[in-house]
Amino acid sequence: MVELTLIGVRVELPANQPIVLLKERKGERFLPIWIGAFEATAIAFALQGIETARPMTHDLMKNIMDALGITMEKVVISDLKEGTFYADITLAQNDDTYEISARPSDAIALAVRMGVTIYASEHVLSEASVFIQTDEEEEIQRFRDFLDNVKPEDFQA
Numbered sequence: 001m002v003e004l005t006l007i008g009v010r011v012e013l014p015a016n017q018p019i020v021l022l023k024e025r026k027g028e029r030f031l032p033i034w035i036g037a038f039e040a041t042a043i044a045f046a047l048q049g050i051e052t053a054r055p056m057t058h059d060l061m062k063n064i065m066d067a068l069g070i071t072m073e074k075v076v077i078s079d080l081k082e083g084t085f086y087a088d089i090t091l092a093q094n095d096d097t098y099e100i101s102a103r104p105s106d107a108i109a110l111a112v113r114m115g116v117t118i119y120a121s122e123h124v125l126s127e128a129s130v131f132i133q134t135d136e137e138e139e140i141q142r143f144r145d146f147l148d149n150v151k152p153e154d155f156q157a
Helices: 037-048 057-068 104-114 122-128 136-149
Strands: 002-012 017-024 030-034 071-081 084-093 096-102 118-120
Touching: 002 030, 002 037, 002 104, 017 037, 017 104, 017 118, 030 122, 037 057, 037 104, 057 104, 071 104, 071 122, 084 104, 096 104, 104 118, 118 122
Parallel strands: 071 118
Antiparallel strands: 002 017, 002 118, 017 030, 071 084, 084 096
8 A cells, every 4th residue: 555645636627527636655656536526625625624504425424423433544545447446444433443435535535534544555556646747846836726716616517
């Protein structure tokens, strides 16, 4: 497993498709994952610390887990089959550990709220990662600028 850093989310033009961008913590590879508009909004809101008047789905999941004493241990982007990414969420309660299959976008949205580390399997990175030719700091700043200015309607299809 390779530890990742969540760079952020943005809308990829011209298709107007949201993507989440992850980068290996100790390396040069980036992992872009195209996601849905709702999940992009959920991740962006969590990264910005925006609280909605009523809990969004991922906030509700966090609230339920907190109330039941369930901790989230990690998220792993575990597989890539026919262009579809798969993720596993590791949860713990008392002395029991559970591995739950999830869409990467949902797993990431929950990971941001729970403050847990995101990983990827090496074979996923080998198959789907990219090297971004621009200056890394410049790319990261572009994502941060986007996060500072994103609105929910930016993700509507």
